[in-house]
Amino acid sequence: MDHLFSPYQIKGLQLKNRVVMPPMCQYSVTNKDGIATDWHYVHYVSRAIGGASLIIIEMTDVEPDGRITDYDLGLWSDEHVPALKRIIDACHQHGAKVGIQIAHAGRKAQDAKEPVAPSAIPFDEKSKTPRALTTEEVKEMVEKFRLAAQRAIKAGVDVIELHGAHGYLIHQFTSAFTNKRTDEYGQELTKFGKEVIKAVKGEMPEDMPLIIRISGREYVEGGYGIDEAIEFSREFQKAGVDMFHISAGGEGPIAAEGRPGTHVAYQVPLARAIKQALNVPVIAVGRLDEPGLANSVIGNEDADLVAVGRAMLRNPYWALEAATILHKEILIPRQYDRGFPRR
Ligand SMILES: Cc1cc2nc3c(=O)[nH]c(=O)nc-3n(C[C@H](O)[C@H](O)[C@H](O)COP(=O)(O)O)c2cc1C
Helix, strand or coil: CCCCCCCCCECEEEEECEEEEEECCCCCCCCCCCCCHHHHHHHHHHHHHCCCCEEEEEEEEHHHHHCCCCCCEEEHHHHHHHHHHHHHHHHCCCEEEEEEEEECCHHHCCCCCCEEEECCCCCCCCCCEEEEECCCHHHHHHHHHHHHHHHHHHHCCEEEEEEEEEHHHHHHHCCCCCCCCCHHHHCCHHHHHHHHHCCCCCCCCCCCEEEEEECCCCCCCCCCCCHHHHHHHHHHHCCCCCCEEEEEECCCCCCCCCCCCCCCCCCHHHHHHHHHHHCCEEECCCCCCCCHHHHHEEEEEEEEEEECHHHHHHHCCCCHHHHHHHCCCCCCCCHHHCCCCCC
């Protein structure tokens, strides 16, 4: 029987359980140089000690103006590699596998003097109006993603996640709401995403899986729904994506009727729909804090992995505690053994 603490394998990636730490920006690069700090080291390594099988490092950007803020992580230079490698090596020592979310914020780059995007449409009335990338610049952007992936692999990641959700650059190209281009990247909304997928895949070892995080539905007035998400995901799958990480929204102001996240497991139906339609492994995320609930998502085959975000901010040892509550086997670090009495 599959459950939250059963092992899982996808291509060459072997996970000891189904608990994932999803990417969560820390806005903690105090030097504004994109280089990971001691905060990041403690933050990630604690969750490795805490029993998560896969840790996905936060949104890490392919160029300085691709950051949401100047305090975000970067992968636009070889200088970013050693600090990430130190974190990844330590997570490995504590039995976790590590991925990184490679991204560009596009029009949501708050600190960029002039953010770039598929089209010159601001996020809302308070945001800067972005400059539309030229066709040549879009092609250069694909190359920036490729180089970032190359550096991530040098840093020792086990898996790469592309950020195709939450209204960041890849999502901005995929969505008819933000992509009003008339060139080839507007005629085919998935073209940019597919080129990034193929470029990144070209850098990855054969047996390393590629994950893409998508928004399974949009929350803006007239935004796309799950049926459209299935269709573009099918294109991404054909281009080389091995696993989908299903979130939602983030593309713009939320429509009056669409207040998301008011129920536990609110994004699980989206994950299940993608899994069933494409026969592809998925990660479910979103208010899955309660161990019995997270376990049922695996047991009911709604998803293959479960990501636990905010609950892991509160408790880095969420996985150790969940396994204890569910009476499942997990290796408790010797030093912490007395904190987790077997019931
Ligand atoms: C502080 C914080 C930072 C986040 N940063 C990112 C990010 O870098 N990339 C991303 O895809 N999602 C990000 N998210 C969203 C989480 O990955 C997750 O999808 C969301 O919190 C819902 O899951 P939860 O209910 O388990 O927290 C962030 C969430 C939080 C709370």
